[in-house]
Every structure is written in structure tokens, then in C-alpha cells.
Amino acid sequence: MILAVTAGAPPASAADSSDVTFTNGGVTLHGTVVAPPGGTKLPGLVMVHGSGAHSREDYRDQAEVFAREGIATLIYDKRTEGYSQFSRSYSTLADDALAAVEALRKRPEVDPSRVGVWGLSEGGWVAPLAASRSADVAFVVTLGANGVEPSRQQAWAIENQLRRLGMDGSMVRMASSTMMRQLVGSGVFPEAHYDPVPVLKSLRRPVLGLWGAKDVLTPPGEAVRIFRESVAHPTLRVFPDAQHQLRRTTDGYDKLPGYAPGYLELVGTWVHALPAGPSADAAPAQDRPSTAVAPLAWYEPPWLQLAVLLFLLVAFAFYPLFRRGPAAASARWLSATGLLAVAGFLAFDVLIQVTMGRNLGPVLAGRPLPWLALQLLSLGAVTATIGTAVAWWRHRTPRLAVSLAGGVVFVPWAVYWGLLNI
Structure with missing residues (x-):
């Protein structure tokens, strides 16, 4: 991604970067720490990827803005070993994130007691899971995170896309329900029934949850309500004209230049302050609720x-x-x-x-x-x-x-x- 020239975008010299490596389960991961020049006792942030193949460069633009906000950010190349469309483990990805946290905590410019995780989309399942496993994670930031199972989220997103294209009736039901149930039942939809709620309820550290009101991939209204009911110390914010990745949008599908106004600065302010009290925007409206993917009947294996x-x-x-x-x-x-x-x-x-x-x-x-x-x-x-x-x-x-x-x-x-x- 290329950061558009907007308020809050740093000049190229606003951040220093240095490469790091860290290991989890025999796999060596490569990353970069992006930090303000000459900083000391900085809060740290590990950015956890969304679904699919990603490199550190996909998040560098945001990391440079966070450096301007006084945060040392570790971005890394997502593992390819053990991760594909048909095979993945949130547990392994969470351990990758924890290995990155440990690497960032060892940096001389970083305050090891103030290192947290940031997760987008799939990372919104992974980052809280990582935080639930280690007291070394001081806080959690999520973008477009889900409060429902991956299979339920995907069925909702598929139906959104097909209806947007003018489709309706039996074809939409086939693609978003019957086909999805077969994929889940055949075991080719990894982590289909991962339930994020128990992990969210276990967190005892500040959580900043961010959503675009026009998100068409994550059911945002349900997510805000579930986070509000589950997280002990939530700060939940909804950006009215933003999509899944908090890019500016008109309909949730197009991406206009730049991020939602105030998003990047909010992360910087919140990470430095870490408010303990709950604060939540109203849940955005959804055209329709998501529906759980029902298990296969006896005649459907x-x-x-x-x-x-x-x-x-x-x-x-x-x-x-x-x-x-x-x-x-x-x-x-x-x-x-x-x-x-x-x-x-x-x-x-x-x-x-x-x-x-x-x-x-x-x-x-x-x-x-x-x-x-x-x-x-x-x-x-x-x-x-x-x-x-x-x-x-x-x-x-x-x-x-x-x-x-x-x-x-x-x-x-x-x-x-x-x-x-x-």
C-alpha cells in the first residue's frame, strides 16, 4: 500500500528503520522496526497481518505514521510455512506475534513494559489470542476485528458481495450457505469455528477496537456489541465513512486515497495514554445480521x-x-x-x-x-x-x-x- 499525502503522513525522514529476525517453531521470520529517530523509552507496537499473504511492506505506511506519533513499530513478513488458503493455525500465528513482541521488547529504544499488538481482520482474531497468552503484551489494538466465527463472517461477506452485484435468490443461498457448509464440513475451511469471545473475555488489559461503519467484510455492528459485552477495558471507535481497513470509502468496496481522518492519530494518542475506563461508540447499523453456518445433516456429508x-x-x-x-x-x-x-x-x-x-x-x-x-x-x-x-x-x-x-x-x-x- 502507498500512503496518500494526508494530514498525519510523516515526511520520509521522520522514522528510522532497522531489520530484525525472530524465530517461532523452527521458522525464522524477518521484520523491520520503524521508530522515531533518537527515541528512548518508547511504547512499542507489533502489527499482526490480515488474512492471505503479506509482507512487512503492506504495513510500512502506517508504521511510519506511528513513528511520528512516538511509537516504535515492528512490521514483519508473514509466515508461508504452514499457512495457506486451506491450512492455517491461529495458535501458531499468535505465537509468531509473541515472538515479535519479545524481539521488540529487547530493543534499546523501547520500554519493554509498554509493548502491545495491533491486528487487522484475521489479525483481530490472532492479536487478542496472543495477548491472552502473555503478560508481556501491554495492550491490544484491532481494526475490522470480528466477534463471530470465521465461517460465519465469510458467509456474510460473500452474500454482501453477491447482492451488491445484483444477485439474489437460490444462487446467493447456494454460495453463501450450502457451499460454505460443504467447505466447512469437508475440513478445507481452516479455523472455521474459532470462537473469539472466550479470549476477549479473558483479556485484562486495555483494548482499542476500531471499525469502519461501511465494512462489508466484518459485520461491524455485531462486532462492536460483542467487544463491548466481552472486553473488560474497551475503547471502541467507529469511523462513519471507512471500510474494512479503515481506508476512506463511499460504499465499503472502493478505496479512496488516505485513511479515515483521525484513525492514525487516535492510535498514537491512545497508546501513550492507555485509558483504563470503558468507552464505546454506538454500534453501526447492518443491513442484515450474520448467520451461523449450520452443521451438515446426515444426508449432506x-x-x-x-x-x-x-x-x-x-x-x-x-x-x-x-x-x-x-x-x-x-x-x-x-x-x-x-x-x-x-x-x-x-x-x-x-x-x-x-x-x-x-x-x-x-x-x-x-x-x-x-x-x-x-x-x-x-x-x-x-x-x-x-x-x-x-x-x-x-x-x-x-x-x-x-x-x-x-x-x-x-x-x-x-x-x-x-x-x-x-
């Missing part, structure tokens, strides 16, 4: 979904490959529409997860064109299933029986994934 998928592909491909027996136009139609619907849904599912609904083309009646095409193919497959049932009743051949079995199984499968729903 991922292995069964995979088995059904494979069966449908085989059953629909069987008719054109196995040519013995009488032909039926309805069975040929079922084979074509069924294969296209199933294979197309698989491609669409991947596309949704990769693009979050972007670049899917025009939206008609709340449906992007690819989804509308899949629904039309599914209706065609249901119609062809009825015709194939009539043909099988007349001829009773294995060729037609396999196709019919595929059509019968396809109907509840398509209902489950929203292909036959409004």
Missing part, C-alpha cells in the same frame, strides 16, 4: 456429495457410450442436459469461489447468465427424465434404466444445490 456427483456423470455418459438396445430421444436429451448441468455446475462452483461473483456477465432477475443457463439445463433434464421414464416402461432395457436412475438422482441433487429453486 462431503463424501456422499462426491459419490452422487460421480454417479451422475457416469449415468449421463452411459447412454451415448453404451449403444445396445433401442434408442430414445428423451434419453439422448437427458444425457446431454444432465452432463452439461453437472459439469457446468462444477465449473461455476469453482468460478464463484475464485471470483466472488465478479465477471459473471449480465444479471437477469437476480441470476447471472451462467446460473440462469444451468437452471434451464436442469429444467430440461427433469423434463427428459419424465420422457425417459416412459421409454423405460415400454422397453425395460438396462441402457434406459441407467439413464433414468441418473435423472431420478439428479432431481434432489439439483434441488439441494439450488438449480431447481427460485
